[in-house]
Amino acid sequence: MAQIDVKLTRHLFAFFPQLEGKALQVEADTVAEVVQALDALAPGIAYYICDERGRLRPHVNAFIxxxxxxxxxxxxxxxxxxxxxxxxxxxxxx
Amino acid sequence: MTDKTLWVATRKGTFRVAKVDGRWQPKLAGHPGVGVNFVARDPNTGRLWALLGHGHWGAKLSISDDDGATWRDNEAQIKFPEGARYLTQDMFEDPDSEHGVGWKLLTKKATVLKLWVIGFGGDGAIHVGTIPGGLFTSRDGGKSFELNLPLWNHESRGGDLLQGDGTGETKWFGTPASEGGEFAPGIHSIVVDPRDPKHLYVAVSTAGVIESLDGGLTWRSRNKGMILDHTPDGEAEWGHDTHFIECCPAAPDHIWQQNHVGVYYSADAAASWRKVSQPEQGVHFGFPVAADPHDGRRAWLVPGHSDQQRMTIGGGLFVARTDDGGETWQQQRAGLPQEGAFDVVYRHALVAGEGVVAFGSTTGNLYVSEDGGASWQTVGNNLPPIYAVRLG
Structure with missing residues (x-):
């Protein structure tokens, strides 16, 4: 899997302060795998980014x-x- | 006097309101800037539960075990299971329509749009009502929540869409009054019989009152006596726009209902409803109703001016109280603004408990009475829009 840098909106640090100020790097081949890897670092964050069907929430954007x-x-x-x-x-x- | 605490859920956070030096004082207790639909204390454990609606990040259950000093997301969040679908009306582009849009019945995959209400059973069960209309129950103190399938798959909403395609017909309507545009029927009321935690009622906007006698294994409508004015058949079993129901804790067969088309009262455990609106007293339209903790015949409302206006009647805010099962109503105005007031009080934003009645409005006003509503104190005029007020 590829090494991917991840940058999050600072809004998410209010709920996941353990990620603040860290250079986030995960192994993933798809954006879905990036979200899964983030959830391993900060349990629960995937459900902030996506709904329970794995769809990006309507008011969230993701860029590569x-x-x-x-x-x-x-x-x-x-x-x-x-x-x-x-x-x-x-x-x-x- | 009371040593009770009011928990206030608002558009911008959770507030704790307690009496300090003889004065009720609100304090931001958590979730700054976050929409809080409901907050309540589990009487079995003392834990506080807040139902959050983040603008961007979805619906979350938040808990506090230290009286609101600190909050954290509950480890188990409410999620619809894979394959859960529901029938709903949806707008679509229709070039043949004068307005360019039409409505059609669609089957949608269910995701939680809103956590709306939480209720607690004497057996320790925790029940959460959502939009779309799911009833989720935890029997392990909140470690996991399970969708109640008999209600989700009920024949009134099209049968089993998890395993098959159901009947293709639903009697549950959308709920456009829901702020935030969650256009799907939702469960806003959960009543657990204090005598028997397997005896449950839920109320749905728009479907009506639904009862289970067996802990949620089977469900039946309890809408007899309610008269619709927005469908051709006024006595239809389904389609009732119940705004909120609450039972008297000491006399649970006495149940009060504020409905879109009037105020209803049942003295026989919702087997039959009697319309107790009194339009000449302003008692007809509104959202909340609060039952007295002891006297099944006493209840409070905050009436509004009709479904066309949904604001105070004549610019003066009042609470209506009955002591005789809705035979007569008295208007309670002392201490409340009587001109230039346009408050709307949402369905969860009025509460009655031991020695205290309180309500809050979408204009951020919060009022408390310690004499059964005879007089009111202003707690605050500048709170965020208030969604729910609970005691505990």
Missing amino acids: DNEMVRDRRALGDGVQAGQTVHILQSLSGG
């Missing part, structure tokens, strides 16, 4: 480098070594 993921339903987008997965809250305006 600068590209938004295409598969929001299963997070099947592939990732490669050296890439960075960003998990961010989406803005609804205001």
